[in-house]
Amino acid sequence: DGGITQSPKYLFRKEGQNVTLSCEQNLNHDAMYWYRQDPGQGLRLIYYSQIVNDFQKGDIAEGYSVSREKKESFPLTVTSAQKNPTAFYLCASSRAGGGYTFGSGTRLTVV
Amino acid sequence: AQSVTQPDIHITVSEGASLELRCNYSYGATPYLFWYVQSPGQGLQLLLKYFSGDTLVQGIKGFEAEFKRSQSSFNLRKPSVHWSDAAEYFCAVASMMDSSYKLIFGSGTRLLVRP
Numbered sequence: 001d002g003g004i005t006q007s008p009k010y011l012f013r014k015e016g017q018n019v020t021l022s023c024e025q026n027l028n029h030d031a032m033y034w035y036r037q038d039p040g041q042g043l044r045l046i047y048y049s050q051i052v053n054d055f056q057k058g059d060i061a062e063g064y065s066v067s068r069e070k071k072e073s074f075p076l077t078v079t080s081a082q083k084n085p086t087a088f089y090l091c092a093s094s095r096a097g098g099g100y101t102f103g104s105g106t107r108l109t110v111v
Numbered sequence: 112a113q114s115v116t117q118p119d120i121h122i123t124v125s126e127g128a129s130l131e132l133r134c135n136y137s138y139g140a141t142p143y144l145f146w147y148v149q150s151p152g153q154g155l156q157l158l159l160k161y162f163s164g165d166t167l168v169q170g171i172k173g174f175e176a177e178f179k180r181s182q183s184s185f186n187l188r189k190p191s192v193h194w195s196d197a198a199e200y201f202c203a204v205a206s207m208m209d210s211s212y213k214l215i216f217g218s219g220t221r222l223l224v225r226p
Contacts, residue, residue: 104153107152
């Protein structure tokens with residue numbers, strides 16, 4: 001079955017560490033997105049990519065980085081510059097004119 | 112700037128009762144509108160979407176939504192709620208880009224269902 005796989009489901013980060021969240025899709029979608037979810041704030045866009053080797057900052061890109069070397073993959077790195085990284089991170093993909101398909105999320109906690 | 116407002120943070124209904132979740136949007140052109148549902152610790156599932164045409168949109172799980180341009184609203188309805196509908200619901204508007212769009216979400220409404 002086609003879908004989006006996010007890993008790991010839970011991730012713990014020490015202060016000052018960079019961590020990378022994985023997102024893989026086999027839907028042949030061109031566009032991919034990373035959202036951050038905090039209680040009571042809905043989802044906020046971090047980065048998005050409409051095509052391989054191209055990506056743009058969303059509304060809250062500071063402290064994050066991405067790459068899009070393959071159509072299927074859009075990993076997100078949470079850097080030490082992100083001061084409040086504890087959140088639920090959701091990856092999504094879409095084709096032109098269609099709705100988003102979301103992964104099941106990664107919960108990141110700073111310890 | 113585009114925005115979405117969901118004025119109700121929590122709503123509690125009895126099982127079998129009808130449901131209406133409110134959504135208001137701000138967008139300059141004809142909007143593309145969506146409703147998503149999220150169970151705890153899970154991703155979001157698309158319930159329905161409005162791109163154009165008939166303003167009453169049917170979705171999955173017995174949900175429907177009505178687009179009212181004059182009120183800038185896209186309220187979600189269900190005639191009879193089931194206990195399994197308890198979840199968080201998000202309304203979203205699409206902000207168009209070159210070949211795709213980005214979704215701007217409301218802050219969500221948590222639905223609780225009384226037995």
